[in-house]
Amino acid sequence: KAGVTQTPRYLIKTRGQQVTLSCSPISGHRSVSWYQQTPGQGLQFLFEYFSETQRNKGNFPGRFSGRQFSNSRSEMNVSTLELGDSALYLCASSLVHRDSYEQYFGPGTRLTVT
Amino acid sequence: KNEVEQSPQNLTAQEGEFITINCSYSVGISALHWLQQHPGGGIVSLFMLSSGKKKHGRLIATINIQEKHSSLHITASHPRDSAVYICAISGNQFYFGTGTSLTVIP
Numbered sequence: 001k002a003g004v005t006q007t008p009r010y011l012i013k014t015r016g017q018q019v020t021l022s023c024s025p026i027s028g029h030r031s032v033s034w035y036q037q038t039p040g041q042g043l044q045f046l047f048e049y050f051s052e053t054q055r056n057k058g059n060f061p062g063r064f065s066g067r068q069f070s071n072s073r074s075e076m077n078v079s080t081l082e083l084g085d086s087a088l089y090l091c092a093s094s095l096v097h098r099d100s101y102e103q104y105f106g107p108g109t110r111l112t113v114t
Numbered sequence: 115k116n117e118v119e120q121s122p123q124n125l126t127a128q129e130g131e132f133i134t135i136n137c138s139y140s141v142g143i144s145a146l147h148w149l150q151q152h153p154g155g156g157i158v159s160l161f162m163l164s165s166g167k168k169k170h171g172r173l174i175a176t177i178n179i180q181e182k183h184s185s186l187h188i189t190a191s192h193p194r195d196s197a198v199y200i201c202a203i204s205g206n207q208f209y210f211g212t213g214t215s216l217t218v219i220p
Contacts (some may be wrong), residue, residue, distance in 0.1 A: 006124075026181075028181070035208075037155075042211075042212050042213065043132060043200065043202070043208070044210070045208035045210075048208075056206055056207065056208070058207060088155055092157075092159075101162075102161075102162045103147070103159050103162075104159065105156065105157040105158065107155070107156055113120055
């Protein structure tokens, strides 16, 4: 069974631009969560989607948004990029809900904002 | 204010030693997760707990809901256990500890 895939793996953007990251969960998994990891703040929760609905959201500004499609694939978008958005963005999928079943993490997308 | 506190931050052990990493939290939770992150960045979920104790091979995780505390134990540690171990709690939000960097020396 294929694991969680994220594209692209690396990305360089300029301040003020926007970016879209993609996550394909393990086949059959319906929950997708997104996380940001930086050296200063560590891992932080962005949001969780289940059956195309955002179930939970972390404490990030509205520039961070996401969505989930009917095939459970998810995208997250960051608009008006800031230098502080440089981070490793991870997604994780689970069968139903992350508190009921373990999560499987993707390799991450490393975003650099210059 | 950190909802999740882990200790120690760094840990160096000799191969074969018994290792304990502690996690305390301050809010109500649905589940507690132990994660492992290797230098390349990949994260693996080791355990998800809502009560009691779980064991996978040489790894044991326990949780005490009343005391809001969890421990991750590694028996007979091995250099391949060297990684960052992260405690996380989930409910409506998902909070992470700052991680424990473990180095096991042969």
